[in-house]
Amino acid sequence: MTTVDETEKGPRKQADRVRDMQDRLIAATVICLDRYGYSGTSISAIQDAAGVSRGAILHHYPSRQELIAATAARLLDAALRPTQEGRPGRGDGAKNLEELLLFYWRQVMNVPEGRAFIEILVACRTDEALESALSDLFTTWDAKVAETARHRFAAFTEDPDDAALLWSVARTFLRGLIIHSRFVDNPAHLENMVRRFAALISPQISLKTRAH
Amino acid sequence: MTTVDETEKGPRKQADRVRDMQDRLIAATVICLDRYGYSGTSISAIQDAAGVSRGAILHHYPSRQELIAATAARLLDAALRPTQEGRPGRGDGAKNLEELLLFYWRQVMNVPEGRAFIEILVACRTDEALESALSDLFTTWDAKVAETARHRFAAFTEDPDDAALLWSVARTFLRGLIIHSRFVDNPAHLENMVRRFAALISPQISLKTRAH
DNA sequence: GCAGACATACCGTACGAACGGTTTGTTTTC
DNA sequence: GAAAACAAACCGTTCGTACGGTATGTCTGC
Incomplete structure (x- = not known):
């Protein structure tokens, strides 16, 4: 009778409980990083945002740093997906680079997840400790994105790596734009900068038509 | 006899003492921001880096935040100068945009002052408090830089503001590059990205020959 | 020109608050 | 009933800030 699936509430399987709790904790961490910054993302703040007790957090992640690292890993994993498979009806699978960059700006970078990751x-x-815990993850992720860019984009130069290089330049610019927001009061101006950058890079790169 | 200027040591004038102390405090703050980040830049850390007492800091700057704000103001003021007047023999007054961007990357952005300012x-x-204390400074500084860019650069479009826009895009990219360093182990690759970006922007902008 | 009044620069300590982490106790799942 | 998941009280440390006291510089009246 305990194996009967109740859709009401209170997941009974332990694996589900763990997954749900960890999802809540990471989601709360993202929100805190976005709202309060890295230093403001204390265990207490995460505790309040997630609506759980202090012990629950330390049970799943023995230190604050490990929770942050797990959050970074999840964010990187999530950021990998909209590049590989265009999510239907969300703006990816754009026809030109301006649309693609604007999509990345609006839906990937300038959102709580993107801002949290910058923190x-x-x-x-x-x-030092956080860096050494994440550096391998960063380099492999960057290589994975570069590989994707090699397949998705085509540069007008002979160098096959140029497309990947240009895409990393684009991501770098978009990340810098988050910081540049402090100088600009009007958000529309930021999008104009995205469009201007897209105009810069468009003659040098082209979107491959989706083959599959 | 008190008006006789001694060049030996021990500044007697109070105004000199104040200036020297504030210089030391701000310099120490920059170092701490670069080394330990914003949250790690505590009053204790600044105290150790400057080699002064705790009371001396709070005497000149009644709170940690005001010291940070004063540091930001000084950094912005210092960053304004190499644009207006090319410092002789330091790399500015470059002949093409790649040289100029590399100069900015090496001598302005990727230095303790630049990294501290990003923090x-x-x-x-x-x-919130720091933001409201600095937002006016940021907007006026950005406008000042834009004005300088309008005079220094010439864009190949009819829009006179396009040069300023492109220059802000460039600064945004360089700032993003500081963050992108986490993904790259080889610093030379970062300079390659600067060169690639320079190649992107070079056809769209041109350095005005210094008239004066 | 100097003595005393005043203002400013600087120092050391103390206190409240918040933090990360541990320990102990309770509930739920298997 | 044993182990895992969760809750809550607790501890040592560090932070920012405030305050009392001291040294140094500056001004004024005679």
């Missing part, structure tokens, strides 16, 4: 990246620069 | 910018996103 982690900036913190890694001065946090 | 402040990122902190402003989530620190």
Whole structure:
């Protein structure tokens, strides 16, 4: 009778409970990083945002740093997907580079997940322990994105790696744009900068038509 | 006899003492921001880096935040100068855009002052008080830089503001490159990205020959 | 020109708050 | 009933800030 699936509430399987709790914790961490920054993302803040007790957090992640690292891993994994498979009806699978960059700006970078990840990246620069815990993840992720870019984009130069290089330049620009927001009061101006950058890069790269 | 200027040591004038102390405090703050990040730049850390007492810091700057704000103001003021007047023999007054961007990357952005300023910018996103204390400074500084860019650069479009827009795009990219460093182990690759970006933007902009 | 009043720069300590992490206790699942 | 999941009280440390006291510089009246 315990194996009967109740759709009401209170998941009974332990594996589900663990997954749900960890999802809640990571989601709360993302929200805190976006709202309060890296230093403001204390265990107490995460506790309040997730609506759980202090012990629950430390049970799944023995230290604050491991929770942050797990959050970074999940964010990287999630950011990998819209590149590989265009999510239907969400704006990816754009026909030109301006549409694609605007999609990335609106749906990947300038969202809580993107801003939270930048907080982690900036913190890694001065946090030795966090950096060493994530550096391997970063390099492999970057290589994976480069490989995807090689398949998806075509550059007008002979160098096959140029498309990947240009795509990393584009991501770098979009990340810088998050920081540049402090100088600009009007969000529309930021999108104009995206469009201007797209105009810069468009003559040098072209979207491959989806083959499959 | 008190008006006789001694060049030996021990500044007697109080105004000199104040200036020297504030210089030391701001320099120490820059070092701490670069090394330990925003959250790690505590009063204790600044105290150790400057080699002064705790009370001396709080005397000149009644709170940690005001010291950070004063540091931001000084960094912005210092960053304004190499654009207006090419410092002799330091690499500015470059002949093409690639040289100029590499100069900015090596001598302005990827230095303790540049990295420290990014820490402040990122902190402003989530620190309401710091943001409101600096937002006016940021907008006026950005406008000043744009004005300088309008005079220094010439864009190949009819829009006179396009040069300023492109220059802000370039600065945004260089700032993003500081963050992108986490993904790259080889610093030479970062300079390659600068060169690739310079190649993107070079056909669209041209350096005005210094008239004066 | 100097003595005393005043203002400013600087120092050391103390206190409240918040943090990360541990320990102990309770509930749920198998 | 044993182990895992969760809750809550607790501890040591560190932070920012405030305050009392001291040294140094500056001004004023005679």
